[in-house]
Amino acid sequence: MQYYEALGLKPQLALGLDDLKKRFYERSRQWHPDRFSRAEPAQQQQALDTTALLNDAFRTLRDPISRAEYFLKQNQIELSKEAPPELLEEVFELNMILDAVRDGGDPSQLTASREVFAGMLTQTDASLHALFESYDSRGDRATLREINDCLSRRRYISNLVRDVDKELSRDAHNPPRRGGETDSLGGPSPAPGPVR
Amino acid sequence: MAYSNKVLDHYNHPRNVGSLDKSDPNVGTGMVGAPECGDVMKLQVKVNPDTGVIEDAKFKTFGCGSAIASSSLATEWLRGKTVDEALEIKNTDIVNELSLPPVKIHCSVLAEDAIRAAIGDYKKKSESRPQVSTNA
Numbered sequence: 166m167q168y169y170e171a172l173g174l175k176p177q178l179a180l181g182l183d184d185l186k187k188r189f190y191e192r193s194r195q196w197h198p199d200r201f202s203r204a205e206p207a208q209q210q211q212a213l214d215t216t217a218l219l220n221d222a223f224r225t226l227r228d229p230i231s232r233a234e235y236f237l238k239q240n241q242i243e244l245s246k247e248a249p250p251e252l253l254e255e256v257f258e259l260n261m262i263l264d265a266v267r268d269g270g271d272p273s274q275l276t277a278s279r280e281v282f283a284g285m286l287t288q289t290d291a292s293l294h295a296l297f298e299s300y301d302s303r304g305d306r307a308t309l310r311e312i313n314d315c316l317s318r319r320r321y322i323s324n325l326v327r328d329v330d331k332e333l334s335r336d337a338h339n340p341p342r343r344g345g346e347t348d349s350l351g352g353p354s355p356a357p358g359p360v361r
Numbered sequence: 362m363a364y365s366n367k368v369l370d371h372y373n374h375p376r377n378v379g380s381l382d383k384s385d386p387n388v389g390t391g392m393v394g395a396p397e398c399g400d401v402m403k404l405q406v407k408v409n410p411d412t413g414v415i416e417d418a419k420f421k422t423f424g425c426g427s428a429i430a431s432s433s434l435a436t437e438w439l440r441g442k443t444v445d446e447a448l449e450i451k452n453t454d455i456v457n458e459l460s461l462p463p464v465k466i467h468c469s470v471l472a473e474d475a476i477r478a479a480i481g482d483y484k485k486k487s488e489s490r491p492q493v494s495t496n497a
Contacts, residue, residue: 246395253392256401260423324399 166239168222178236178297180226189223233312242309245317252321259325263332272333279329282322289319364426365460371430376437379419381405386490389483391475395467400424402432404475406439408483413443427465431455431472444480
């Protein structure tokens, strides 16, 4: 796995951030393009390429989520797009509350829901970390698949928390609705024409 | 790329929004979602147990315009169909009717999944019914 190799690491899911930083800074200094300003063009290019690779590697590996996603992809596991079925009821309820708050309802209910989902996020992170360690010691694909499910669950929950935060901050500052018309259809869709 | 007129029509005037009594033995509930966009769709059917015909269908979808339009259209199509006919509705039918662009095809898949989940829930309920009446 290129990113691990670039930083002189053996591929593993649980990584210490301090060690990672140290390796990144050491190698970045060593390959800094300024040090190659008078070198052969081929070497200059190599310094540039290595620096770019080190940056990508560090950025990907320092975050446990992007690290795990990279790890799965490198192991030919496609990231899960299934919504965790056990969450749907709660997600639906949360959306009902969001709708009510947008229509002028009581935002305190939203704050309570946010805490529930933020708690789930913490829990998911803990299970993810346990799965990392379990994979590192056993190296089995079954654990990688569990990690995949865990990541999908986490993505879903963190999107929800983000939506709730957006709503809460709007409520707190009471600014004009951001986005204007294109926002009314929501989602990452290509901007539609004026809708309302 | 803009939404088609049919999508906008369903989005601005969604048909059959609402909910049915989940505990009613003749009501099947399907709840599906897509993690990438956070969409969640609830679709319910009320079936006449003697004829197997879907008498009512309701939905509530949190998601983009295409997801709302897909589920709105689905409920329109479901009404008056038998349970087995309902299972023949394909996401491609929805794509064609609403002229959904490729990036929005997953919305129609979600609607098809919701139909299947709702019918599946109804069937599960109706199969367990005779056992309930004889002995628990």
